[in-house]
Amino acid sequence: MAALPRRIIKETQRLMQEPVPGISAVPDDSNARYFHVIVTGPEDSPFEGGLFKLELFLPEDYPMSAPKVRFITKIYHPNIDRLGRICLDILKDKWSPALQIRTVLLSIQALLSAPNPDDPLANDVAELWKVNESEAIRNAKEWTRRYAMDN
Amino acid sequence: MNVDDDTLYDDSGNETSGDDVDFVIDVDNASNKELHSYDDEYQYEVLSTDDIVQHMVDCIKEVNTVVQIPLTTTRILLNYFNWDKEKLMERFFDGNQDDLFKEAHVINPFKKVNAVKPKISNKLLGTEECDICFMVFPPTQMTGLECGHRFCYQCWNEYLTTKIMEEGVGQTIACAAHNCPILVDDQTAMRLLKDPRVKLKYQHLITNSFVECNRLLRWCPSPDCSFAIKVSYVEAKPVACRCGHVFCFACGENWHDPVRCGLLKKWQKKCDDDSETSNWIAANTKECPKCNATIEKDGGCNHMICKNQNCKADFCWVCLGPWEPHGSSWYNCNRYDEDEAKAARDAQEKSRAALQRYLFYCNRYMNHMQSLRFEHKLYASVKDKMEEMQQHNMSWIEVQFLKKAVDILCQCRQTLMYTYVFAYYLKKNNQSVIFEDNQKDLERATELLSEYLERDITQENLIDIKQKVQDKYRYCDGRRMALLDHVHEGYEKDWWVYSE
Ligand SMILES: [Zn+2]
Ligand SMILES: [Zn+2]
Numbered sequence: 001m002a003a004l005p006r007r008i009i010k011e012t013q014r015l016m017q018e019p020v021p022g023i024s025a026v027p028d029d030s031n032a033r034y035f036h037v038i039v040t041g042p043e044d045s046p047f048e049g050g051l052f053k054l055e056l057f058l059p060e061d062y063p064m065s066a067p068k069v070r071f072i073t074k075i076y077h078p079n080i081d082r083l084g085r086i087c088l089d090i091l092k093d094k095w096s097p098a099l100q101i102r103t104v105l106l107s108i109q110a111l112l113s114a115p116n117p118d119d120p121l122a123n124d125v126a127e128l129w130k131v132n133e134s135e136a137i138r139n140a141k142e143w144t145r146r147y148a149m150d151n
Numbered sequence: 152m153n154v155d156d157d158t159l160y161d162d163s164g165n166e167t168s169g170d171d172v173d174f175v176i177d178v179d180n181a182s183n184k185e186l187h188s189y190d191d192e193y194q195y196e197v198l199s200t201d202d203i204v205q206h207m208v209d210c211i212k213e214v215n216t217v218v219q220i221p222l223t224t225t226r227i228l229l230n231y232f233n234w235d236k237e238k239l240m241e242r243f244f245d246g247n248q249d250d251l252f253k254e255a256h257v258i259n260p261f262k263k264v265n266a267v268k269p270k271i272s273n274k275l276l277g278t279e280e281c282d283i284c285f286m287v288f289p290p291t292q293m294t295g296l297e298c299g300h301r302f303c304y305q306c307w308n309e310y311l312t313t314k315i316m317e318e319g320v321g322q323t324i325a326c327a328a329h330n331c332p333i334l335v336d337d338q339t340a341m342r343l344l345k346d347p348r349v350k351l352k353y354q355h356l357i358t359n360s361f362v363e364c365n366r367l368l369r370w371c372p373s374p375d376c377s378f379a380i381k382v383s384y385v386e387a388k389p390v391a392c393r394c395g396h397v398f399c400f401a402c403g404e405n406w407h408d409p410v411r412c413g414l415l416k417k418w419q420k421k422c423d424d425d426s427e428t429s430n431w432i433a434a435n436t437k438e439c440p441k442c443n444a445t446i447e448k449d450g451g452c453n454h455m456i457c458k459n460q461n462c463k464a465d466f467c468w469v470c471l472g473p474w475e476p477h478g479s480s481w482y483n484c485n486r487y488d489e490d491e492a493k494a495a496r497d498a499q500e501k502s503r504a505a506l507q508r509y510l511f512y513c514n515r516y517m518n519h520m521q522s523l524r525f526e527h528k529l530y531a532s533v534k535d536k537m538e539e540m541q542q543h544n545m546s547w548i549e550v551q552f553l554k555k556a557v558d559i560l561c562q563c564r565q566t567l568m569y570t571y572v573f574a575y576y577l578k579k580n581n582q583s584v585i586f587e588d589n590q591k592d593l594e595r596a597t598e599l600l601s602e603y604l605e606r607d608i609t610q611e612n613l614i615d616i617k618q619k620v621q622d623k624y625r626y627c628d629g630r631r632m633a634l635l636d637h638v639h640e641g642y643e644k645d646w647w648v649y650s651e
């Protein structure tokens with residue numbers, strides 16, 4: 001594998017030195033472009049108390065193209081589909097090479113605090129979120145308890 | 152622009168040549184432009200890629216004599232207004248300029264404020280850190296747009312290259328900083344890009360968006376043709392490209408007189424939706440008598456149950472009446488003449504008739520289109536004939552009538568093809584009857600000419616051919632003109648009423 005760009009080395013160092021509160025991102029032992037991520041469910045959200053596992057991969061042309069991020073832990077959220085793919089503008093057309101792993105993870109944490117059912121990826125979840133928010137939140141809490149609290 | 156171009160636009164010594172004396176040149180169009188027209192009425196220019204670039208530069212300069220802002224800013228503003236100079240001027244002088252620049256995603260050149268201060272990484276050395284590669288550089292190796300976001304040259308080059316080559320963005324590349332809408336102007340992009348291939352692609356993207364945005368320009372739709380047509384006002388008129396292709400300026404389709412652009416578009420959409428399936432549907436399906444869903448017979452049993460889950464009507468395939476009274480006669484229908492069943496069949500007949508009608512027009516339209524595709528074959532065989540005649544002491548000029556005959560045949564086919572689109576949507580009235588007579592005449596004359604050119608011509612002696620061919624094509628052309636004139640008159644006098 002080609003030598004790791006200085007940008008990735010530095011970014012990883014900084015991430016280790018000043019971690020983001022509520023988020024841990026650790027590079028894989030055998031692949032420095034692959035990160036094991038754990039995000040804690042934000043307070044006052046239906047995901048509170050849960051620990052959500054994600055995987056984050058820096059593609060060959062990072063930072064010119066965005067990191068690939070996916071939830072591994074099942075989550076009931078209008079902008080996250082069954083495969084854990086995330087609907088977030090900065091991961092797509094709003095990506096800028098001046099953004100970092102840190103900013104991406106912060107945005108994902110913010111997405112957990114403020115779901116956006118008008119820009120949905122999981123249509124059935126978004127639908128319920130719009131027509132019956134309290135039931136949707138009940139489901140989200142139930143999923144959090146069932147899938148994100150055991151370990 | 153290279154050195155050669157200077158001589159191209161240098162008109163200074165020409166005053167004594169006399170050629171241009173009574174030719175009124177307005178300052179901006181002093182370049183050697185040549186006006187064409189296909190029907191002696193609608194004038195246009197054919198532009199090469201270089202002409203397009205020159206035209207773009209002229210547009211920018213023209214606006215700049217009035218608004219006096221940096222040329223690159225003018226280009227971004229013009230692009231924002233789809234290269235409509237008047238609209239830009241209007242907003243520039245009548246509206247809020249601050250809002251205008253913000254909307255167009257450029258910094259207001261009249262007030263340079265709130266640019267981001269560069270991040271000084273080491274106060275002593277005055278070095279800056281690049282937010283993309285995390286390397287530290289002296290300020291001279293960092294650069295950015297008016298917004299103040301600075302990155303190193305290497306990162307800019309990579310960023311622009313990704314946008315251009317991977318995403319195909321040209322005119323609207325924003326600053327590399329997150330959430331900064333300020334656009335990269337073309338001079339900066341050309342300065343920062345290194346690879347000549349990327350530069351070339353970038354220039355293509357810029358000219359392409361210039362042509363696509365500009366109402367008065369249109370690329371020739373012929374594949375592999377890189378000319379564009381420039382007009383001074385938009386109208387549904389034929390224009391002929393330097394490559395030979397003739398098309399409608401307003402919609403870009405092949406020239407389609409007598410039908411108008413909108414109706415043709417509607418027709419093409421209908422054909423795309425229907426053509427594959429409609430023949431099969433006609434032969435193998437019926438519509439549910441209750442909900443009109445299309446039902447396919449898939450077995451021997453005549454007891455049909457509608458597939459539409461909201462309908463599920465039970466009916467008989469043979470008589471289309473409700474199934475219930477058929478009782479247990481599963482394979483036979485003896486109720487064909489009952490009233491209820493008759494009414495259902497009448498309704499079916501109606502929708503069948505609509506389909507038949509469509510197929511009638513569609514088939515004729517397709518036939519002429521198909522025949523047109525073989526025109527090159529006919530040109531080739533006529534060319535042989537012309538050579539043969541030249542060997543029999545006829546001059547080159549004298550045998551041109553044969554090529555002319557094929558030209559006219561093709562024109563007639565093309566006109567006929569589009570008359571079927573027109574006719575399909577036309578509601579019947581006195582004038583539509585006249586139109587259909589004209590159509591029939593033209594169709595008959597065209598087929599006669601076609602048959603003669605393809606077959607009969609070989610049996611004639613050379614002396615007779617000329618007279619016969621000329622008579623036939625003159626008649627065809629006359630019929631074509633009569634038909635078109637009649638339709639045009641109808642447009643003027645509002646005769647035509649459309650269905651659907
Ligand atoms: Zn850099
Ligand atoms: Zn910026």
Ligand SMILES: [Zn+2]
Nearest residue numbers: 371376392394
């Ligand atoms: Zn062309």
Ligand SMILES: [Zn+2]
Nearest residue numbers: 399401402412
């Ligand atoms: Zn048209």
Ligand SMILES: [Zn+2]
Nearest residue numbers: 439442457462
């Ligand atoms: Zn039905």
Ligand SMILES: [Zn+2]
Nearest residue numbers: 467469470484
């Ligand atoms: Zn029956």
